[in-house]
Amino acid sequence: MKIELKKLVLDRPGGIRAVDGISCVFDSDACSAMAVLGVNGAGKSTLLESIPGLVPIRSGAILVNGLNVEPKNLTAIRRQIGMIFQNSDDQLFSQTVREDVAFGPRNLKLPPDEVRDRVRSALEQMNVSRLAERDVTRLSGGEKRRVALAGVLAMRPAAILLDEPTSMLDPRACRELAEHLNELPTLKIIATHDLTFAKRACPECLILQTGKIIAQGKTAELLDRHDLLLSCGLE
Ligand SMILES: Nc1ncnc2c1ncn2[C@@H]1O[C@H](COP(=O)(O)OP(=O)(O)O)[C@@H](O)[C@H]1O
Numbered sequence: 235m236k237i238e239l240k241k242l243v244l245d246r247p248g249g250i251r252a253v254d255g256i257s258c259v260f261d262s263d264a265c266s267a268m269a270v271l272g273v274n275g276a277g278k279s280t281l282l283e284s285i286p287g288l289v290p291i292r293s294g295a296i297l298v299n300g301l302n303v304e305p306k307n308l309t310a311i312r313r314q315i316g317m318i319f320q321n322s323d324d325q326l327f328s329q330t331v332r333e334d335v336a337f338g339p340r341n342l343k344l345p346p347d348e349v350r351d352r353v354r355s356a357l358e359q360m361n362v363s364r365l366a367e368r369d370v371t372r373l374s375g376g377e378k379r380r381v382a383l384a385g386v387l388a389m390r391p392a393a394i395l396l397d398e399p400t401s402m403l404d405p406r407a408c409r410e411l412a413e414h415l416n417e418l419p420t421l422k423i424i425a426t427h428d429l430t431f432a433k434r435a436c437p438e439c440l441i442l443q444t445g446k447i448i449a450q451g452k453t454a455e456l457l458d459r460h461d462l463l464l465s466c467g468l469e
């Protein structure tokens with residue numbers, strides 16, 4: 235899976251330039267997990283949301299396995315990309331955990347047996363099988379996050395975009411989430427300002443500041459550079 239951003243410019247309502255000419259490549263053959271780091275307002279969410287076509291492109295281009303992100307390709311592109319939003323409450327809406335995880339595969343019009351198998355394996359993978367019959371609104375933050383991820387995994391996407399996945403998680407849940415993600419061979423792009431989590435889950439990272447990439451490279455190396463972290467407000 236390969237996602238390419240070419241001189242990408244994205245504006246938010248009110249003319250705010252959230253992403254200001256970014257070029258980069260996310261390629262699962264080169265690096266299976268890339269962190270997108272930056273302080274609040276740096277443009278991380280806007281960047282992530284633009285990949286499945288949720289933010290209009292002002293100029294430049296996004297290519298998903300060679301397909302241009304534009305209206306006529308969005309169905310094909312969204313089939314390959316799963317997104318975990320910052321707030322899991324925006325993502326979970328069925329009555330039970332099982333129903334919620336089944337929603338995506340059913341939407342793909344898969345046969346019922348296949349839906350059942352995928353739901354079972356996604357619940358197992360995220361370690362939430364015991365929650366299958368629970369009400370999604372009555373789960374802890376960490377449980378909701380894992381259920382949301384199970385719902386995305388059940389779609390078998392080629393890439394997963396995660397927006398601030400550790401917000402609302404306690405330290406142990408953060409560590410477990412990083413371990414779960416490390417076991418997934420799928421391409422992951424993870425927006426976060428949680429540097430400990432980024433080090434655990436992402437071998438490489440890029441750092442955004444006011445919509446521009448100011449540094450890119452190995453996470454362990456970049457996050458050792460205190461001058462850099464200070465200058466971009468990450469420490
Ligand atoms: N829905 C929106 N309407 C208007 N401006 C927005 C909206 N979402 C984000 N922005 C603005 O776009 C810029 C980038 O925000 P965002 O992508 O959310 O950054 P991050 O995820 O790094 O905190 C900020 O200046 C923010 O205020």
Ligand SMILES: [Mg+2]
Pocket residue numbers: 278279280320397398
């Ligand atoms: Mg954000």
